[in-house]
Amino acid sequence: MIEVQHLNKSFKGKPAVQDVSFCVGAGEIVGYLGPNGAGKSTTIKVLTGLLVPDSGLVSVGGLVPWRERRRHVARLGAVFGQRTTLWWDLPVRESLELLQHVYRVPRAKFTQNLKTFTDLLELGPFLNTPARSLSLGQRMRADLAAALLHDPELLFLDEPTVGLDVVAKERIREFVRHINQQRGVTVLLTTHDLGDVERLARRVMIIDSGTLLYDGDLPALQARYGSARELVVDFEAAPVNAHLPGLELLEHSGPRARYAFTGPAAKPIACVTALAPVRDVTVREPDIEATIRRIYEGGLLADNRVT
Known part of the structure; x- marks a missing residue:
């Protein structure tokens, strides 16, 4: 689904991503981890077609994101915890209906997906509520529905549970697991909430200072670097x-x-x-959060660069 080879991107001469290479298979859920400023957002922006890299090869579902952007964005969904794709003053239902036309989703498919997501995410009580009046948990559930209405093959999740209570977090995680298992949606997850990673992803990639330091099994990472x-x-x-x-x-x-x-x-x-x-x-x-903190603070992966 995703193939990245020797990706490089700099801003004003300062490297943001340096020689990053990885592949993500169809149907995988992969956690993409790193401290603030590590290069996660730059990587995601290249993968979504928002940025053009300085060098390297990138293919997502067989397409080069920034060259074939119209076809590319029609096959992916994205949820960013700090932003919304809903129209602020419109009821949730009307925002979803507008997105149906944006993505040209057939009416029967839209109706079917809306019913499925309403049931799974419990959207019913606030479908007719404007986005500006939603709680954070309600908005995140509505944004997830919006991102998946057009049956994308790939979903980018950036801090999908930030600020949510325990119950709301678990509902979001259960839904992501469902669409991955039942629909085969590939998920690339960036988060600082390592509970998301433990519950959803077996494979993790760790990036720091623009360099990919680890790409592998989460339990193996804990076994090697955990307490x-x-x-x-x-x-x-x-x-x-x-x-x-x-x-x-x-x-x-x-x-x-x-x-x-x-x-x-x-x-x-x-x-x-x-x-x-x-x-x-x-x-x-061992606690995964403590493990990741030890890796960052101790530079335990400094000599483990992935090439």
């Missing part, structure tokens, strides 16, 4: 000595103890159950 896993043990009674060889004792208070460990959990669990009778055991996985 240790934790074993939380509730003993039947407080052990006299909770220390165990091969496990780092993080905390011991009464019958509860916390241990740090790496690798499979089977051996550490066997160790604690052999120490004393156990009432409950919980394995806590």
Whole structure:
């Protein structure tokens, strides 16, 4: 779906994207991560046809975005958390009907998609409400419907859950997962909310200072750069000595103890159950947000440039 080879783009002589290469297959959901100013927005603007690169090859669905822009934009959707594609003073329904004509969506297809999205995103209560009167969560749901009315093959999501409460975030994530699985829509996701990434994407790309530093499996990234896993043990009674060889004792208070460990959990669990009778055991996985923060702050991927 997306092929990028040796992409370069500078502004006033300052590189924004440097020699970036990657491919995204049809039907993938890929998280595109990086701190502010890393080059994410520049990459997305090139992929959508808004910017022309200084050099490199870019193909999206077989088209060069900035050369065949009319055909290109007809096959993609975009949702930007800080902006809306809805007409501010029009009811949501009328904005969607205008977009039907913009994208020349057949009436039957429009009616079918509107019904499907109304059900999945619970648009019914505010379809006749002007966009300016919507809550942030309502507007994001309406923007998602607007981006997908014309059945695009590719969806760009930029901070789709920014500012939303937990329930609204989960509704958005469930919808994105649905259209990916049921309609095969390819999704490129840029976000600072790593809950979005954990819930939606198995593959991530990390860019910093315009350079692509990582492209691969999210669990593998956590395993390599994440902190240790934790074993939380509730003993039947407080052990006299909770220390165990091969496990780092993080905390011991009464019958509860916390241990740090790496690798499979089977051996550490066997160790604690052999120490004393156990009432409950919980394995806590490394936090992805902490992992990404460690990567940025420690420059852990500085020598891992993707070519």
